[in-house]
Amino acid sequence: MSPAPTTPAARLDGATLSFGDRRIFDGLDLTVEPGEFLAVLGPNGSGKTTLLRTLLGLQHLDAGTVTVDGHAPGRASARTGYIPQQRPFAPYTPLRARDLVGLGLDGTRLGLRVKRREHARRVDELLERVGATSYADAPVGALSGGEQQRLRVAQALATRPRLLLCDEPLLSLDLKHQQAVAELIDRQRTDQGSAVVFVTHEINPILDHVDRVLYLVGGRFRLGTPDEVLRTDVLSDMYGSRVEVIETGGRLVVVGLPDATTHHHHDHQADPGEED
Ligand SMILES: Nc1ncnc2c1ncn2[C@@H]1O[C@H](COP(=O)(O)OP(=O)(O)OP(=O)(O)O)[C@@H](O)[C@H]1O
DSSP: OOOOTTSOSEEEEEEEEEETTEEEEEEEEEEEOTTOEEEEEOSTTSSHHHHHHHHTTSSOOSEEEEEETTBOGGGGGGGEEEEOOOOOOOTTOSOBHHHHHHHHHHTSOGGGOOOHHHHHHHHHHHHHHTTOGGGTTSBGGGSOHHHHHHHHHHHHHTTOOSEEEEESTTTTOOHHHHHHHHHHHHHHHHHHOOEEEEEOSOOGGGTTTOSEEEEEETTEEEEEOHHHHSSHHHHHHHHTSOOEEEEETTEEEEEOOOGGGSOOOOOOOOOGGGGO
16 A cells, blocks of 8 residues: 655654753754655764664654654665665675675565565666666675665665665765766656655765755754755854855855864664664
8 A cells, every 4th residue: 555645755743852961853843755855964963863863763762753654764664775874895795796785675574575586686677777787796895885885775775765864875985976876866766756865964966966955053953945054144053153155166165164073973883674
């Protein structure tokens, strides 16, 4: 049974969460419509990954509600695709490219388990979709970062998710691969109406695809189109100091961000498969 077309892909109502005395979300309301591309921006530690974990059902809120495609998030795993932050595979990882993509199908619930031939056909289709057919049988550890990332996209698309959660999927890719991976993700929403929630530090590679931006800073948020949010007055207000947004050659450059907001990573990765 497919849900009514108006069911939001994801919805947070009054989401409130603190870790100790650190407020991450305070009355966050967010509705992501099917087919919408939402970029999530903000400095280190502002709660971007925590937002994805909330939508995966891995992080409980102190108050407020969350639904994914109209259901509690933990119950929506087949409706949710997840591209985790990029960690390169170890050189001798005993998986071929096609095995990795197949894991995206195997992870679904028992009743949905597909027959072997259908499984192989679907893996081939996914490999082709991300342009990975030529290295389908290569060991994943031997592939370049960009090739590995294409496979992760294919894996996340395996269940034709209603909601695609992406945690900095362009990190450490060169410009060409950034564009290619961004386009693959974007195609999923235009072809199949998936909503995309895309965490990033760098808006420019996806600026052409983005419908709205959620900007998180210190427990506060702003939500709107890139033009509404990525502005000198809005960001200066959020950071509480002068931050300038300059547009140059179709790119947005943000100048004057406080020091603590330079790039850096946490390593609390989640495997949504564990929840099933
Ligand atoms: N389970 C947890 N327990 C305690 N603190 C946590 C937990 N999960 C996250 N935090 C803290 O909450 C804050 C937000 O973390 P989160 O990883 O969501 O930030 P982020 O915006 O994704 O940051 P980055 O850009 O550095 O990846 C951080 O200060 C982090 O240390």
